[in-house]
Structures are given as structure tokens and as C-alpha cells.
Amino acid sequence: MADYKELVLTASGVNPLKCMRCGKCSGTCPSYDAMEYHPHQFVYMVEKGDIEKLMASKSIYTCLSCFACVERCPRDVEPAKLVEAVRLAVIRQQGQNHLKSEQIPELIDDDLPQQAIVSAFRKYSK
Numbered sequence: 827m828a829d830y831k832e833l834v835l836t837a838s839g840v841n842p843l844k845c846m847r848c849g850k851c852s853g854t855c856p857s858y859d860a861m862e863y864h865p866h867q868f869v870y871m872v873e874k875g876d877i878e879k880l881m882a883s884k885s886i887y888t889c890l891s892c893f894a895c896v897e898r899c900p901r902d903v904e905p906a907k908l909v910e911a912v913r914l915a916v917i918r919q920q921g922q923n924h925l926k927s928e929q930i931p932e933l934i935d936d937d938l939p940q941q942a943i944v945s946a947f948r949k950y951s952k
Contacts, residue, residue, distance in 0.1 A: 830877035838911035851895035
């Protein structure tokens, strides 16, 4: 089994040991009510190496990546970067993508920037 904790820490560049569990990140999160695991819980779970639960959670797709949690953190822990790193860990598992590359064309409309299409193909290609 892969060492997901090391992968997440490397991809995010975040040191979860800096977290003092004040909860300011979760208190400012606009997706708080829709999330199974809140920003402060993400940090703690990554610190403890409980990455598989995070990878299976819908919370990683509920996060808006608005970085409100990053702005409020007094210790610069950056929970949003941990969420994104967990998303990437899921995407990198063969066949476990939240969105399959063949689903992308049906999501395209005339208002969608070409850069978003190229990014989606790069991110979600097998």
C-alpha cells in the first residue's frame, strides 16, 4: 500500500504539526455544513496519517478551494493545500478518478474557457 501521508505532505508542502487546533479555518469555511470532515479535521487526520478516510470522503470535492481557511490560519498551516493534495492522491489512483476523461466532453459548453478544458484533460487523463 502506498504511503499516502508522505505523498500528501510532499504534494501540499504543508507542515500539519504547526496547527494549534484553534478552529479558525473551519469557522470561516463557506462549505462547513456540507463537509463530512472540516478543515481543522483534515489537518489533524493528515498529521495522524489517516489519509484513506479523507480519500474516500466527499468532503474533498465539497471544498471550494476559496482559501478562506488559509487566510484565517494564524500559523500558516494552509488546510486547502492539504485538501488539494488528497484530491490529487485520489486522482492518481488508476480507475479511482472522481471524473473520468470521457465525461469531460459532455460538460463542455461555449462559455467554458479553453484553458479549463486543457487543464481537465491533463488532470483527469489516465
